[in-house]
Amino acid sequence: MEHPIPKNKTTEIISGAEAVVRALLEEGANLAYGYPGGAIMPIYDELYKYQDQLNHVLTRHEQGAIHAAQGFARVSGKVGVCLATSGPGATNLVTGIADAQIDSTPLVCITGQVASHLLGTDAFQETDVISISAPVTKWNVQVTKAEEIPAAIAKAFYIAKSGRPGPVLIDITKDAQLGQLEYNYEKCTGVRSYEPIPKTSEEAVKAAAELINSAKKPFVIFGQGVILGQAEAAFKAFVEKSGAPAAWTVLGLSALPTDHPLNVGMVGMHGHYGPNKLTNECDVLIAVGMRFDDRVTGSLHTYAKQAKVVHFEIDPAEVDKNVKANVAVLGDCKTSLEMLLPYIDTNNHDAWHNEFKKYHEEELKAVIEPQLKPTKEGLTMGEVINQVNKETNGNAVVVSDVGQHQMFTVRYANFTTTRSNVTSGGLGTMGFALPAAIGAKMGAPEREVVAFIGDGGYQMTCQELGTILQTGAAVKIVVLNNEFLGMVRQWQQLFFDKRYASTTMINPDFIKLAEAYDIKAAKVVKREDLAAAVKEMIASKESYFLEVMIEKEDNVFPMVPTGACVSEVRLS
Amino acid sequence: MEEQVFTISVYTENNPGLLNRIATIFLKRHINIESLNVSRSEIENVHRFTIVARMTETNVKKLVGQIEKQIEVIKAYYHTDDEIIFHETALYKMASNLLFEQREIQNVIKNSSANIVTVHPDFFVIEKTGRRKDTEALHDQLAPYGIMQFVRSGRISISKTEMKISEKLKNF
Numbered sequence: 193m194e195h196p197i198p199k200n201k202t203t204e205i206i207s208g209a210e211a212v213v214r215a216l217l218e219e220g221a222n223l224a225y226g227y228p229g230g231a232i233m234p235i236y237d238e239l240y241k242y243q244d245q246l247n248h249v250l251t252r253h254e255q256g257a258i259h260a261a262q263g264f265a266r267v268s269g270k271v272g273v274c275l276a277t278s279g280p281g282a283t284n285l286v287t288g289i290a291d292a293q294i295d296s297t298p299l300v301c302i303t304g305q306v307a308s309h310l311l312g313t314d315a316f317q318e319t320d321v322i323s324i325s326a327p328v329t330k331w332n333v334q335v336t337k338a339e340e341i342p343a344a345i346a347k348a349f350y351i352a353k354s355g356r357p358g359p360v361l362i363d364i365t366k367d368a369q370l371g372q373l374e375y376n377y378e379k380c381t382g383v384r385s386y387e388p389i390p391k392t393s394e395e396a397v398k399a400a401a402e403l404i405n406s407a408k409k410p411f412v413i414f415g416q417g418v419i420l421g422q423a424e425a426a427f428k429a430f431v432e433k434s435g436a437p438a439a440w441t442v443l444g445l446s447a448l449p450t451d452h453p454l455n456v457g458m459v460g461m462h463g464h465y466g467p468n469k470l471t472n473e474c475d476v477l478i479a480v481g482m483r484f485d486d487r488v489t490g491s492l493h494t495y496a497k498q499a500k501v502v503h504f505e506i507d508p509a510e511v512d513k514n515v516k517a518n519v520a521v522l523g524d525c526k527t528s529l530e531m532l533l534p535y536i537d538t539n540n541h542d543a544w545h546n547e548f549k550k551y552h553e554e555e556l557k558a559v560i561e562p563q564l565k566p567t568k569e570g571l572t573m574g575e576v577i578n579q580v581n582k583e584t585n586g587n588a589v590v591v592s593d594v595g596q597h598q599m600f601t602v603r604y605a606n607f608t609t610t611r612s613n614v615t616s617g618g619l620g621t622m623g624f625a626l627p628a629a630i631g632a633k634m635g636a637p638e639r640e641v642v643a644f645i646g647d648g649g650y651q652m653t654c655q656e657l658g659t660i661l662q663t664g665a666a667v668k669i670v671v672l673n674n675e676f677l678g679m680v681r682q683w684q685q686l687f688f689d690k691r692y693a694s695t696t697m698i699n700p701d702f703i704k705l706a707e708a709y710d711i712k713a714a715k716v717v718k719r720e721d722l723a724a725a726v727k728e729m730i731a732s733k734e735s736y737f738l739e740v741m742i743e744k745e746d747n748v749f750p751m752v753p754t755g756a757c758v759s760e761v762r763l764s
Numbered sequence: 765m766e767e768q769v770f771t772i773s774v775y776t777e778n779n780p781g782l783l784n785r786i787a788t789i790f791l792k793r794h795i796n797i798e799s800l801n802v803s804r805s806e807i808e809n810v811h812r813f814t815i816v817a818r819m820t821e822t823n824v825k826k827l828v829g830q831i832e833k834q835i836e837v838i839k840a841y842y843h844t845d846d847e848i849i850f851h852e853t854a855l856y857k858m859a860s861n862l863l864f865e866q867r868e869i870q871n872v873i874k875n876s877s878a879n880i881v882t883v884h885p886d887f888f889v890i891e892k893t894g895r896r897k898d899t900e901a902l903h904d905q906l907a908p909y910g911i912m913q914f915v916r917s918g919r920i921s922i923s924k925t926e927m928k929i930s931e932k933l934k935n936f
């Protein structure tokens with residue numbers, strides 16, 4: 193049955209629940225992830241009626257729903273939508289909300305709530321989700337009257353996607369869903385107490401240019417701000433003109449192609465050797481859309497103390513939060529970088545680049561070659577990822593979970609296209625990858641989506657194989673199986689005298705598990721079978737599961753130990 | 765940097781959830797709220813939080829940044845004591861017989877420029893507005909007579925310089 197949205201703005205009387213669905217459609221959301229239950233049933237009833245226009249994907253757990261919405265948002269740049277019932281449904285969303293908050297992912301989460309007359313009575317499945325989610329949402333609101341629904345949803349979308357994006361939550365009581373309202377939808381174009389994008393000052397831009405032009409050893413670190421601000425082209429133009437070496441944070445990855453000559457690699461705990469060492473030798477540090485997370489900076493007392501810092505940032509609260517800026521350029525970095533470009537002198541800094549090259553040579557010998565061309569018998573994570581690079585030419589969306597394989601993935605996966613690296617950066621949520629990959633595939637159906645997952649994290653959300661079965665989402669799943677909670681084991685080896693407390697894993701038969709969900713599956717144990725298996729996986733038009741047995745006690749290097757100085761980065 | 769007392773003034777929209785959000789910002793950083801007052805402001809439908817807490821200036825700057833980041837916060841400021849006019853109000857409940865049997869208590873009240881706000885057959889209530897040390901001094905003077913109940917409000921304050929909220933609201 194068709195329910196076209198009436199074009200003329202004459203009001204009609206509809207239910208609150210119908211208003212929810214209509215409002216989602218008005219905001220261009222025709223895909224939502226969720227899980228039904230008592231307090232949200234009126235909305236599900238409307239989703240049934242509107243199923244031709246709004247595709248609701250039933251996941252197998254609310255955490256799966258929200259991570260899928262995150263994956264969708266990360267690759268598409270649109271707002272991800274997820275729905276859950278009150279009580280346990282709502283609390284199951286919390287991990288994903290916190291993840292989206294710290295990684296600035298635009299989400300609208302809608303939860304059902306008990307009827308308003310029951311609020312505060314400890315009613316069945318009543319949870320104060322507004323209080324629980326307050327510290328991890330950009331904004332949240334409880335709606336208790338049907339007529340408040342359209343404005344609340346309009347405001348939610350506006351807040352989620354404007355400025356520095358983030359998750360918002362709308363909690364709707366059952367009586368508000370059942371109540372009637374005169375429906376009239378108006379998009380939100382502003383909230384009076386909220387300034388999404390601070391104005392970029394011409395003075396600051398000029399001051400930044402002056403510092404950058406005066407630099408002998410400029411060093412750029414870019415974060416997800418470049419991607420969120422759709423500033424990739426402006427950023428590339430700036431880097432090329434200034435000739436400054438540019439390194440990325442985990443979330444900045446893919447904003448500049450991996451093989452770009454000025455791309456010198458990753459900063460931070462498992463970042464590349466040169467970028468970490470030379471952070472403490474550059475004379476001007478240019479931070480673009482990044483927030484100096486502790487995994488990036490190591491000890492702040494010894495972080496880039498010799499450098500003048502220029503910080504391009506949309507969120508005023510990030511300026512001087514961890515690292516003091518000599519010049520802060522507020523605003524959207526597309527705008528500010530475009531304003532900056534004409535003031536920048538053309539330069540190449542060859543001698544400075546050579547210092548990066550020297551460190552790179554060392555890292556190649558000590559770390560990268562043993563990963564990619566191992567002489568030991570056991571397979572390495574790096575060679576598996578590299579094999580996927582060869583088959584996809586770096587054009588895939590690459591999703592990773594959390595642990596050693598995540599660090600190997602961001603270090604070794606190649607990227608040609610922006611918005612292609614999907615991983616839980618700030619929160620480090622194990623279990624993120626499988627549902628996020630499902631969302632990513634739906635956000636970019638024409639693209640190859642490959643997820644690298646550890647044997648530990650995979651078992652946190654592998655129930656979402658059911659979602660793949662039901663939707664046919666053609667994701668390629670690679671479980672890198674070291675039969676350990678590898679990253680924790682690495683720390684136990686390095687800092688706890690190899691006391692492997694609760695990190696060994698006895699795993700199920702992952703092949704049987706995949707096959708139980710009707711997903712084609714293969715397992716690689718020997719190096720000579722790897723290339724063919726990866727080829728077959730990438731060639732598959734449908735979802736595919738590949739398990740690769742990995743050298744059990746391999747470690748991720750380089751490494752800046754927690755609390756150490758970035759230039760104390762270790763190669764082994 | 766040294767810790768000192770700051771008075772943080774937050775102008776907000778009327779949203780019951782904000783108190784929670786603002787309190788969390790302090791809690792997360794282990795900063796104790798010494799006093800908190802919420803009232804209307806000079807602008808219709810705009811609320812004003814007055815929060816007193818002790819920390820370094822570096823931290824108060826970051827904290828105010830996090831408060832301002834909340835969607836429904838219009839603007840937040842921090843001030844040191846010499847930048848504001850501020851008061852607290854204290855109420856002291858005492859037994860009525862003291863008024864007649866312990867005459868010197870009347871002098872205590874008069875000399876501290878406190879007011880008697882109500883007298884009942886059994887008790888009377890003294891109100892004193894001023895700085896912390898003034899309400900504290902009166903407390904110490906009354907204590908020997910037996911204070912039945914004591915309560916003190918949060919600090920309220922007015923800044924000497926303009927905060928320009930109306931202008932800010934127009935610019936949004």
Ligand SMILES: Cc1ncc(C[n+]2csc(CCOP(=O)(O)OP(=O)(O)O)c2C)c(N)n1
Pocket residue numbers: 593594595596597598620621622623645646647648649650672674676677678679680
């Ligand atoms: C939900 C959650 N719980 C615990 C952790 C702590 N943690 C970080 S990495 C890791 C081990 C991951 O093991 P696995 O998924 O097998 O990946 P590997 O490190 O072996 O590649 C753990 C337990 C986490 N990040 N997330």
